[in-house]
Amino acid sequence: MAADAGRPAPAGVATGPGTVRIAVDLLGGDDAPAVVVDGALRAMRADPDLHLLLVGPAETAAEVTDALDPAQRARVAVRPVRDAVAMTESPTRAARAHSTVRAAVAAVRAGTADALVSAGSTGATVTAAVLGLGRWPGVRHPALVATLPAVEGPVVLLDVGGALEAHPATLSRHAVLGAAYAAVAHGITAPRVGLLSVGTEAGKGDRARRAADPLLAVGPLPCDARYVGLVEGYDVTLGARADVVVTDGFTGNVLLKAIEGAYAMAGGAPAGGGAPRAAALLGISGTVVVCHGAARADDIASGIALAAHLWRRGATDTVSALLAGDGPGDRTDRTTDTEVTAS
Amino acid sequence: MAADAGRPAPAGVATGPGTVRIAVDLLGGDDAPAVVVDGALRAMRADPDLHLLLVGPAETAAEVTDALDPAQRARVAVRPVRDAVAMTESPTRAARAHSTVRAAVAAVRAGTADALVSAGSTGATVTAAVLGLGRWPGVRHPALVATLPAVEGPVVLLDVGGALEAHPATLSRHAVLGAAYAAVAHGITAPRVGLLSVGTEAGKGDRARRAADPLLAVGPLPCDARYVGLVEGYDVTLGARADVVVTDGFTGNVLLKAIEGAYAMAGGAPAGGGAPRAAALLGISGTVVVCHGAARADDIASGIALAAHLWRRGATDTVSALLAGDGPGDRTDRTTDTEVTAS
Numbered sequence: 045m046a047a048d049a050g051r052p053a054p055a056g057v058a059t060g061p062g063t064v065r066i067a068v069d070l071l072g073g074d075d076a077p078a079v080v081v082d083g084a085l086r087a088m089r090a091d092p093d094l095h096l097l098l099v100g101p102a103e104t105a106a107e108v109t110d111a112l113d114p115a116q117r118a119r120v121a122v123r124p125v126r127d128a129v130a131m132t133e134s135p136t137r138a139a140r141a142h143s144t145v146r147a148a149v150a151a152v153r154a155g156t157a158d159a160l161v162s163a164g165s166t167g168a169t170v171t172a173a174v175l176g177l178g179r180w181p182g183v184r185h186p187a188l189v190a191t192l193p194a195v196e197g198p199v200v201l202l203d204v205g206g207a208l209e210a211h212p213a214t215l216s217r218h219a220v221l222g223a224a225y226a227a228v229a230h231g232i233t234a235p236r237v238g239l240l241s242v243g244t245e246a247g248k249g250d251r252a253r254r255a256a257d258p259l260l261a262v263g264p265l266p267c268d269a270r271y272v273g274l275v276e277g278y279d280v281t282l283g284a285r286a287d288v289v290v291t292d293g294f295t296g297n298v299l300l301k302a303i304e305g306a307y308a309m310a311g312g313a314p315a316g317g318g319a320p321r322a323a324a325l326l327g328i329s330g331t332v333v334v335c336h337g338a339a340r341a342d343d344i345a346s347g348i349a350l351a352a353h354l355w356r357r358g359a360t361d362t363v364s365a366l367l368a369g370d371g372p373g374d375r376t377d378r379t380t381d382t383e384v385t386a387s
Numbered sequence: 388m389a390a391d392a393g394r395p396a397p398a399g400v401a402t403g404p405g406t407v408r409i410a411v412d413l414l415g416g417d418d419a420p421a422v423v424v425d426g427a428l429r430a431m432r433a434d435p436d437l438h439l440l441l442v443g444p445a446e447t448a449a450e451v452t453d454a455l456d457p458a459q460r461a462r463v464a465v466r467p468v469r470d471a472v473a474m475t476e477s478p479t480r481a482a483r484a485h486s487t488v489r490a491a492v493a494a495v496r497a498g499t500a501d502a503l504v505s506a507g508s509t510g511a512t513v514t515a516a517v518l519g520l521g522r523w524p525g526v527r528h529p530a531l532v533a534t535l536p537a538v539e540g541p542v543v544l545l546d547v548g549g550a551l552e553a554h555p556a557t558l559s560r561h562a563v564l565g566a567a568y569a570a571v572a573h574g575i576t577a578p579r580v581g582l583l584s585v586g587t588e589a590g591k592g593d594r595a596r597r598a599a600d601p602l603l604a605v606g607p608l609p610c611d612a613r614y615v616g617l618v619e620g621y622d623v624t625l626g627a628r629a630d631v632v633v634t635d636g637f638t639g640n641v642l643l644k645a646i647e648g649a650y651a652m653a654g655g656a657p658a659g660g661g662a663p664r665a666a667a668l669l670g671i672s673g674t675v676v677v678c679h680g681a682a683r684a685d686d687i688a689s690g691i692a693l694a695a696h697l698w699r700r701g702a703t704d705t706v707s708a709l710l711a712g713d714g715p716g717d718r719t720d721r722t723t724d725t726e727v728t729a730s
């Protein structure tokens with residue numbers, strides 16, 4: 045609870061009621077640092093109560109401060125770190141090294157930032173966050189949560205890359221996380237939760253889905269959420285049947301990228317917005333947002349805005365509290381989280 | 388080889404050089420028989436060398452013949468069968484009952500039809516085809532193969548629902564099937580084959596993908612195909628990196644439906660066409676096309692046209708011959724095919 049337990053801000057840190065301090069990994073992402081610098085500036089222009097802790101080389105951070113009006117420079121602090129995480133590095137090694145993402149996690153842990161945003165290697169960010177901030181009780185596999193526009197409102201999709209193996213206990217646990225997130229982060233009343241499969245009739249799906257379906261049917265859900273059973277691929281994009289769609293991180297990740305490609309093929313995203321390029325990491329004691337590795341400046345700005353929104357809503361604390369005491373969690377799943385422990 | 392081994396047509400069956408006889412399951416699909424009747428008529432109008440064997444209630448078949456010009460009625464034969472397969476039935480029971488799909492398979496086996504098309508339960512069709520026509524040597528898990536439009540040409544995606552579990556040996560075998568299919572059915576020269584994962588760097592993915600990647604890297608591919616490594620969701624829709632994208636049937640199925648939903652959200656399919664609603668079943672000794680359960684009349688017509696195209700190209704025979712003698716196949720994978728043996 046390192047980050048959100050600190051709200052309101054610790055004594056001595058000047059923050060107003062809406063003020064939020066986001067640590068930004070300047071070296072994360074395929075096109076870092078240029079797009080991160082640009083995205084940070086856009087985010088600051090859009091949100092006057094936003095403060096940034098820039099984590100990366102001092103000369104890169106200077107590109108941000110130099111571009112700001114002198115009166116605005118007090119909104120920026122710098123944590124000088126030189127090392128980035130290469131996409132080819134093992135997540136564990138990357139998270140243990142003296143990297144920008146590790147320094148950003150440390151800032152959240154220390155309470156000098158309220159949340160962090162990185163477009164670097166998802167595996168390294170998840171691992172650094174797990175090691176540096178800790179998991180919620182009852183959550184073995186943190187989930188990356190993305191929100192897609194759909195016909196009648198947003199659809200919350202999880203997991204989109206936090207835990208890649210499909211385990212029934214994890215799917216069941218993520219249903220609880222997703223329901224709470226939909227209610228807290230998006231204000232969805234009594235969210236409908238569906239399990240992604242190849243058909244809607246009971247019994248459709250692979251072994252993991254056929255085992256998870258009855259678990260979800262009996263598991264209590266927070267926020268008056270109800271389980272609506274199996275849903276299909278359309279329900280992720282069109283959203284008719286469920287407000288929350290639960291799947292494993294492998295499927296969710298390839299799905300999100302295929303949808304992004306489909307919108308590009310169709311000549312552009314629908315009016316309500318395209319596939320999101322920033323996702324919240326849920327199940328960690330702190331507010332963490334992961335941006336797409338190929339993030340552009342506006343994706344970085346969206347990720348920073350999402351982190352600010354989640355912190356202002358107290359989403360991490362509230363979702364965590366909704367989970368507390370509602371069952372054994374997914375610790376019955378003793379398997380190893382691929383991304384977190386790969387070495 | 389019941390179906391294609393019969394080409395040219397057995398003595399006594401009147402077929403011209405381009406003539407093809409497709410068995411159509413009148414009762415398969417959510418909106419059967421109305422859309423199947425309509426689709427059959429559209430297919431006949433579009434292809435003057437197309438003959439149909441209508442498998443279903445005589446009065447439904449009469450709706451097709453009654454709508455035809457009397458001179459065209461000789462192009463239609465009827466196999467009266469009353470029972471459909473319900474979507475909720477177990478595939479094995481459905482395939483063993485005296486159902487329309489089983490009768491259509493029997494017609495292909497007997498050589499009275501060259502290929503079959505059904506929009507009924509995928510599991511029942513796959514099971515009926517496996518039991519009635521047999522698998523190719525070296526193919527334990529038949530694959531459903533869909534072709535998507537992309538920027539520089541079609542992308543062959545498999546599996547989209549034939550075998551739902553992700554096994555490295557099956558993924559490796561399906562890479563061979565997909566490469567041969569891309570070359571034979573679509574005329575793609577030296578196809579590039581990719582394995583769908585969450586990133587392109589080696590080591591990205593769940594356990595099944597990390598085990599399959601080195602298998603694909605060393606396994607020989609037919610038709611001068613080459614393995615290009617891991618690809619991502621975008622590569623299914625945009626097609627920049629691979630002509631053939633290999634994944635498990637669970638992921639492929641939800642992906643295809645999410646893409647279909649994305650095009651609907653974006654206001655329509657791209658100029659090159661949307662997500663396909665008909666897929667070829669590969670690995671079966673016969674030409675079998677499975678249409679989407681929610682098929683509309685034009686989807687049924689497309690499925691019939693695909694079956695005719697595949698039979699005229701001798702695709703099933705040619706792909707099967709390309710596979711013969713190229714290794715042990717996926718029989719090293721001793722697990723059970725979910726759809727085929729569920730009871």
